[in-house]
Amino acid sequence: MNKDRKLIIAGNWKMNKTVAEALDLVNGLKRELAAVKEVDIVVCPPFTALDAVSKAVLDSNIRLGAQNMSEHNVGAFTGEIAAVMLKEFSVRYVILGHSERRQYQHESDALIARKAACAHVAALKPIVCVGESLAEREGNLTEKVLETQVRGSLAGLTKEQMEETVIAYEPVWAIGTGKTATTAQAQAAHAFIRSVLAKMFDEATAKQVRIQYGGSVKPTNARELMEQPDVDGALVGGASLEVRSFTDIIKNSI
Numbered sequence: 001m002n003k004d005r006k007l008i009i010a011g012n013w014k015m016n017k018t019v020a021e022a023l024d025l026v027n028g029l030k031r032e033l034a035a036v037k038e039v040d041i042v043v044c045p046p047f048t049a050l051d052a053v054s055k056a057v058l059d060s061n062i063r064l065g066a067q068n069m070s071e072h073n074v075g076a077f078t079g080e081i082a083a084v085m086l087k088e089f090s091v092r093y094v095i096l097g098h099s100e101r102r103q104y105q106h107e108s109d110a111l112i113a114r115k116a117a118c119a120h121v122a123a124l125k126p127i128v129c130v131g132e133s134l135a136e137r138e139g140n141l142t143e144k145v146l147e148t149q150v151r152g153s154l155a156g157l158t159k160e161q162m163e164e165t166v167i168a169y170e171p172v173w174a175i176g177t178g179k180t181a182t183t184a185q186a187q188a189a190h191a192f193i194r195s196v197l198a199k200m201f202d203e204a205t206a207k208q209v210r211i212q213y214g215g216s217v218k219p220t221n222a223r224e225l226m227e228q229p230d231v232d233g234a235l236v237g238g239a240s241l242e243v244r245s246f247t248d249i250i251k252n253s254i
């Protein structure tokens with residue numbers, strides 16, 4: 001597939017995998033994906049497996065991501081993890097504002113923007129998630145919700161920081177449900193998000209930013225999604241937990 005922007009496919013392992021299970025998975029991925037150069041491959045294990053997975057992916061084409069981080073750099077924040085602590089494990093990416101955190105931890109756009117700023121200070125690339133609920137889609141509010149989330153969660157970033165930020169468009173109704181957005185729905189949302197970026201920054205910056213699709217991505221639908229002009233990769237949950245399915249998603253996307 002020939003696009004100006006390099007595809008980035010990330011596995012969001014969520015709260016799955018002990019250290020031993022994480023090593024099994026990542027070692028399998030290393031074996032299967034060693035020859036892939038066309039795609040940036042990222043795995044996002046839980047914090048407890050970062051150390052082991054970090055050592056396992058040294059000298060490989062697999063990059064490491066975390067699933068969340070604090071909006072503070074240091075101090076009395078029990079249970080939180082700072083960007084510099086992630087850097088110690090060679091983490092390059094961090095998922096911010098996943099819909100599960102927006103829903104269960106009540107993360108706001110403003111909080112996500114503060115986290116994104118912290119990530120950039122530590123030279124971590126944020127993967128900022130946005131997406132509408134089913135009620136919002138059915139109420140014709142998709143564009144309004146996406147514009148609010150994109151403007152709010154990326155507020156204050158410089159153009160240079162924006163170019164180093166990945167956006168994941170994840171319609172909430174498609175996450176873990178087996179329902180995927182149609183290719184037309186995905187393309188329309190991605191093009192809309194890019195148009196918002198052009199208004200916030202400029203056309204050139206908007207063209208640089210990679211926008212992933214997420215929500216029930218599988219080996220069977222990956223290719224048609226990646227063929228859409230504004231879809232630059234995938235954020236994969238369930239299907240990233242097995243060597244075969246994650247490998248097939250990547251190979252089918254090339």
Ligand code: PGA
Pocket residue numbers: 012170174175176177178214215216217235236237238239
């Ligand atoms: P899913 O999850 O692939 O299991 O739908 C995607 C995500 O939540 O990032």
